[in-house]
Amino acid sequence: MASSSPPLLALTTGEPAGVGPELVVQLAAAGELPARTVAVGDPALLAERAARLGVRLELQELAPGSSVPASAPGILPVWPVALHAPSRPGRLSVANAAYVLETLDVAIQACRVGQADAMVTAPLHKGVIIESGHAGFRGHTEYLRDACGIDEVVMMLATDRALHAHEASWVGGGALRVALATTHLPLREVADAVTASRLERILRILHADLVRWYGVKTPSIAVCGLNPHAGEGGHLGTEERDVIAPVLEALRAEGFALDGPLPADTLFTPRHLAGIDAVLAMYHDQGLPVLKYAGFGRAANVTLGLPFPRTSVDHGTALDLAGRGEADRGSLRVALALAAEMAGRGACRST
Numbered sequence: 001m002a003s004s005s006p007p008l009l010a011l012t013t014g015e016p017a018g019v020g021p022e023l024v025v026q027l028a029a030a031g032e033l034p035a036r037t038v039a040v041g042d043p044a045l046l047a048e049r050a051a052r053l054g055v056r057l058e059l060q061e062l063a064p065g066s067s068v069p070a071s072a073p074g075i076l077p078v079w080p081v082a083l084h085a086p087s088r089p090g091r092l093s094v095a096n097a098a099y100v101l102e103t104l105d106v107a108i109q110a111c112r113v114g115q116a117d118a119m120v121t122a123p124l125h126k127g128v129i130i131e132s133g134h135a136g137f138r139g140h141t142e143y144l145r146d147a148c149g150i151d152e153v154v155m156m157l158a159t160d161r162a163l164h165a166h167e168a169s170w171v172g173g174g175a176l177r178v179a180l181a182t183t184h185l186p187l188r189e190v191a192d193a194v195t196a197s198r199l200e201r202i203l204r205i206l207h208a209d210l211v212r213w214y215g216v217k218t219p220s221i222a223v224c225g226l227n228p229h230a231g232e233g234g235h236l237g238t239e240e241r242d243v244i245a246p247v248l249e250a251l252r253a254e255g256f257a258l259d260g261p262l263p264a265d266t267l268f269t270p271r272h273l274a275g276i277d278a279v280l281a282m283y284h285d286q287g288l289p290v291l292k293y294a295g296f297g298r299a300a301n302v303t304l305g306l307p308f309p310r311t312s313v314d315h316g317t318a319l320d321l322a323g324r325g326e327a328d329r330g331s332l333r334v335a336l337a338l339a340a341e342m343a344g345r346g347a348c349r350s351t
């Protein structure tokens with residue numbers, strides 16, 4: 001941990017034209033930031049969004065990486081990163097894409113060297129970062145993987161009732177954890193990306209982190225097929241038979257509790273989810289619509305497999321709401337609480 005107690009969360013404020021900055025200032029003003037939280041972003045931007053919304057807030061500028069006092073209502077410690085261009089709510093600017101990446105770099109570096117204990121991210125806009133010249137940018141998840149120099153990480157979203165260690169498994173009524181075998185890929189590329197080696201890596205990380213972070217002794221994971229009806233015995237696709245099933249079989253032989261490959265449309269029903277600790281979906285829009293239907297606004301995104309905890313909101317930049325103070329703060333609240341809980345357990349990897 002960065003200091004004796006409590007853990008320090010580095011909270012990146014996200015795309016400056018989106019709702020991230022205002023969510024951060026609103027939570028800070030209301031005293032809803034966990035015990036020690038430092039925003040990473042442009043202080044003038046945060047002051048402008050606070051003033052725009054009539055939020056009374058004192059910003060405390062601190063040198064990036066320096067120590068941070070305990071959170072207090074109406075006070076927001078900031079590790080400053082300067083905007084590259086003025087920002088207006090709802091108006092993207094490619095000039096500020098580098099700024100967004102710089103905020104990530106500050107937080108990642110702080111977590112890697114132990115100056116912060118966990119990272120929480122407000123939403124960024126993938127398109128504007130790609131348009132700024134970062135053609136390979138896909139999202140925080142992939143950026144963090146590469147920045148930490150590791151081969152694989154797992155994106156998992158969980159509704160609030162399934163976020164914490166004491167919530168063992170699906171109990172009906174909206175508790176759900178959904179991990180993804182592939183993340184931000186065009187659908188056309190998904191089938192080729194569902195390889196045996198990727199699935200094996202993903203399942204090992206998911207299994208290990210369900211034990212590590214959630215206290216599940218023997219994680220029970222339900223795995224979706226890729227094709228309709230999980231391939232209908234090979235008549236509607238062969239990936240289940242040729243790729244997914246053999247990986248599950250090999251891991252079962254090691255003691256993994258894996259169900260599948262199952263048709264996704266029947267897997268996501270209460271009867272099939274009973275006793276399941278997490279679902280592994282093959283692609284983004286196979287799993288996340290169900291998760292968001294179950295708990296949009298009270299769910300969080302977790303990156304598994306990193307050397308430090310990283311959580312995020314379940315929503316994007318919401319440019320249509322930016323600057324109006326109407327965006328729901330629930331998911332950021334949940335993401336912060338989860339990061340604090342994970343960091344509090346001091347469960348950093350040794351990678």
Ligand SMILES: NC(=O)C1=CN([C@@H]2O[C@H](COP(=O)(O)OP(=O)(O)OC[C@H]3O[C@@H](n4cnc5c(N)ncnc54)[C@H](O)[C@@H]3O)[C@@H](O)[C@H]2O)C=CC1
Nearest residue numbers: 122123124125126127312313315316317318320321327328
């Ligand atoms: N963690 C992250 O950085 C994420 C970033 N994104 C990015 O955000 C950008 C916009 O994505 P969209 O698909 O338009 O999704 P979006 O989540 O920004 O917006 C979808 C709809 O949900 C509403 N919404 C979003 N957040 C809300 C909140 N806090 N309270 C109330 N309503 C809310 C919006 O007003 C809009 O109607 C894209 O570049 C996307 O890649 C998307 C998801 C997560």
Ligand SMILES: NCC(=O)COP(=O)(O)O
Nearest residue numbers: 139140141142288301312
């Ligand atoms: N739909 C989830 C999402 O896009 C979040 O991606 P990331 O930026 O956290 O990798």
